[in-house]
Amino acid sequence: MNHDLIDGVPVLWADAPGPLEATLIFACGARDETLRTLGVTHLIEHLAMSTLPRLHHDHNASVDLSLTQFTCSGRPEQVADFLTRVCTALGDLPLGRVDQEAGVLAAEDGRVADPQTAELLSHRYGAQGPGLAAYRGPGPDRIPLEAVRETVTRYFHRTNATLVLTGPPPAGLRLPLPAGTRPDRTATQPVLHHGPSWRQEQVPGPGLALHGDLEDFALALATKVLAERLRETVRHQHGLSYEVDGGVVFTGPGQGERTICLDAREGQEQKVAELLWAETLRLAREGMTEQELAEEVAAAREAWEDPRSIPYELGEAAADALLGESYLDAPTRLAAMAAVTPEQARQALAAALGTALVVVPCEVELDLRQLDGTPLPQQHCPGGVTELPSGGQVFRPPLTERLRYSAARKTKLVVTDTGLHFQEPDGTVHHVAYSEVAAVEMNGPGRVVFGRNTCLVPAIADLFADLGPAVRAIDAAVPAELRYPASAFRPVD
Template identity: 55%
Template sequence: MHSIEIDGVTVLWTEAPPPLEAALVFGCGVRDETFRTFGITHLVEHLAMSTLPRLHHDHNACVDLRTTDFLATGRPEQITAFLEAVCGALSDLPLERLDREAGVLAAEAGEPEHPTTGALLSRRYGLACAGLAPWRGPGADRLAPEAVREHVRRFFHADNAVLILSGPPPEGLRLPLPRGERPRREGVVPAVLGTGPAWSQECVPHVGLALHSERHDDVALSLAVDVLRERLVAKARHEHGLSYEVALDRCAIGAGHRERVVRVDARDGEEKHVAELLWTEALRLAADGPDAAELAEEVAAAKEALADPRHTVSDLLRLADAELFGEPTLDAQEWLDAASSVTPDQARRAFATSMSSALLAVPDGVEPALALPDGSPLPAGGCVRSRELPPGRIFRPGSLQRLISSAARRTHLVLGDNVIAMRDPDGDVHAIPFDEVVGVEAHGPGRVVFGRGGCVIPVLPDLFAKIAPAVQRLDTVVPRELHYPVSAYWVGEE
C-alpha cells in the first residue's frame, strides 16, 4: 500500500489489476448531523452528483453513519475527470438546485441502515449521532441554504478527505478542494441511553439484537457473533423453517462505540417464536460458548473472503477510515492472525460481557416471553421511563372525544415548569424536558415535539383541547433554530 498527497488530500493506493477503482471518502456522515439538520449530508452528496454530465462508466455516491463516499470505476482518464468534477462541485455547490434535489431525496427516502438496525441504534443513542438513522428528520425542504453551506465548509474539504485507488494515481490527477480543519471528534458520540439488557416493541419489520462493545478490534466478540448468526441460520431457517434471512450489521459509531446487530426475519405470525429463538440462542452462547470447530469455520470463511481480489477496495476503505478518524485498525492479515488464536473460552467471555448491553427489538404488537439467566423477566426498554405524570397544567382531549372514546379519557398532556409530558392510552408516560427538545414541528396551530430520548409528543388541536398556552410556551422556551414548519412532502400524509 502506498500513501501520497495530492492537493492536500491523502491518497492511499495499491496495485490491483484494471479497471481502476476510486473512492473519494469524506469524514462526514449521519452521525455528524443533528435531528434538525438530518439529511443534510445526503443533500450535499446529491447536489454535487447533480452537476455531473452523463458518464459511461460505473459511478455512485453514498452516505453512511460516518462517511460520504464518491465512487467510480473506469479508465484512468475517466477517473481523473470524475474526481475533478466532484471536487469542483463541492467547492462551488449549486445551491440554486436545492429545492429540486430536496424533492429527489424525498422520493428516494433511503435510510443509512436497515430499519431494524436503525431502531436499535436509536434506542441506544437517542435522537442524536447514529441514533438518528431510522428517523426522517424535518425533511430536506426544511434545510436552509446557509446550513448547507456551513456543513460543506466544515466537512467537505481536502483535510477531511482521503482518496483510495486500486492502481497508481493517473498522471496529472488534481483534487481541487478548499483546505480546512479536520473536525474535532471528541464528544461526537453522546452518552448511551439504552444500556441494556432490555427488549422493546418498535416500528420494525424484523427481530433484531444489538450488542455494544467499546473495542474496535474485539476479534473474539466478532467471531462469537458470527457463530451466533450461523447457529440461527441452522435453527430458524433450516431446522424450523421460520426465517429466510439472518443478517449481521457491524456499525462503527465512534471511538469506543461499536454496535453489532443480528437481524432475523420471520414468516408472518412467527415473530414471537423467532424473537424467543434469537434470545435463547444468545443466552446459550453466553453460557457455553462456541466450540473449536465453529470458530475454525468462521476463521476459514474470513480467510476466503480476504483472499478475494475484490477485497482490495474494502481493505483500502478500512485504512481510509483509520486515517480520517485516527482510530487504530487491524489490517486483513493482523485480523486473521488474531482470529486464529482465539480460544472458545475467550469467545464465550467476550460474548457474555457484551450480553449485558443487549437490546432486543421486536415488531409492534409482538409479546415474546424473555428471561434473564437468573429466570427474572428481561426488562422492557424503549423511551418510557415512568408511569407518573410530572406536576403542571393539564390538557385533555375535547369533551366529545372523551365521551365516545375511553382511550381519549385516559390521555393527558401536561405542561410543567421545565418539561412537557403525555400519558398515552396504555398509561405510559412520555416526557421531554425542554432542554432535551431536538425539534418542534409546526402543524398550523399545533406542534409535534421530538425529544432526545426518543419520545414524540403531539401537541395538536385534533388530540387536545385549548392547547394555545402549551404551544405558546414551546414557542418561547425552545430555541428558535429548532422550530420548523412540517415538510411540504408530508402534509396530509398522517
C-alpha cells in the same frame, strides 16, 4: 498499500484486477447531524453529483452513518475527470438547485441503516448521533440553507478526505478541495440506555445489538458463530426466516455495536425472536466448538485473500484514518482471530449480554430470561417518569370526544415551566424537558415535540382542544432554529 498526497488529500492505492476504481471518502455522515438538520449530508452529496454531465462509466455516491463516498470506475482519464469535477462542485455547491434536489431526495426516501439496526441504535443513543438512523428528520424541503453551508464548510475539505484507488493515481489528477480543520473525533458518544432490555418497535423482524470494543476479536467471532447458528436453526431447521444479517456499526473511538437482524415469515415474528434469544443464551452458557471458530477464520481468510477484497481493504484503512481508529491489516486480523479460544469467545459473549438490546415488532410479546434467570426487562418509555406532574396547565381532548371514548378521557397533555408531559390512553407517560428538545415540527396550528430521549409529544389540534397556550409556551421555550413547518413531501401523520 501505497501512500501519496495530491493537493493535500491523502491517497491510498494498491494494484487490483479490472478497471481503475476510485472512492473519495469524507468523514461525515448522519451521525454528525442533528434531528433538525437530518438529511443535510445527503443533500450535499446530491448537489455535488447534480453538477456532473452525462457520464458513460460507472459512478455513484452514498451517505451512511459515518461516511460520505463518491465512487467511480473506468479509464484513468475518466476517473480523474470525475474526481476533479466532484471536488470542484464541493467547493462551490449549486445552491440554486436545493429545491429540485430536495424533491429527488423525497422520491429516493433513502435510509442509512436497516429498520432493526436503526431502532436498536435509537434505543441505545436516543435522537442523537448514531440514534438518528431511526428518524426521517424534518424532510429534505425543510433543511435550512445555512445548515448546508455550515456542513460543507466543516466536513467537505481536503483535511477530512481520503482518496482510495485500485491502481496508481492517474496522470494529472487534481483534487481541488478547499482547506479546513479536521473535526475532533475523540469525544465518546453519549449513551441513553446501556441495557440489557427488549423493546417493541415498528420493525419487520427481531434484532439484537451488543455494545463493545470493535477490536475485541473474541466477541467478533462469537457473534459470527451466533449468526451462523441462527441461520441453521431459524432458516434451515424451522423455515421461519430467509435472511440472518450480522453487522458492525462504528459509534465512537474504539467502540461500536455488533448487530444481528432477522426477517420472519408472517405470523412467526415471536417464534423467531425467541429463537434468537435462546440461541444467544445457549452460546453464552455452553460456548462454541473449535471447528466453529476455525470455520469463521477460514471464511475470513478466503475473503481477504480474494483480489476483489482490495477496494474493501483500502476503504477500511481510509475510514479508520479519517475516524481516528487504528487500522489492522488482514494478516494481523487473521492472526488475532486464529488465537481466540472457544472459552474466550464464550466469555466475551456472556459479558456483552450485559449490554444486550433486543427489538421486536410491535405485536410481539416476550417473556425472556437473562443468564442468571432474572427477567430481561422490557423498556416502554425512556422519559424517566411514570405519572403526570401535579402542577402545570392540563389540556384534554374536546369534551365530545371524552364523552364518547374512554381513550380520550385518559389522554392528557401537561405543560409546565420546564417541559411537557403526554399521557397515552394506556397510561404511559412521555416527558420531554425543554432543555432536551431535539426538534419541533409545526403541524398546522399545533406542534410535535421530539426529545433527545426518543419521547415524542404531539401537541396537536387532532388530539387536544384550546391548544393556544400550550403552543405559545412551546414556542417561547424552544429556540426558533429548532422549529420547522411540516414537510410538503410527507402526509401529516
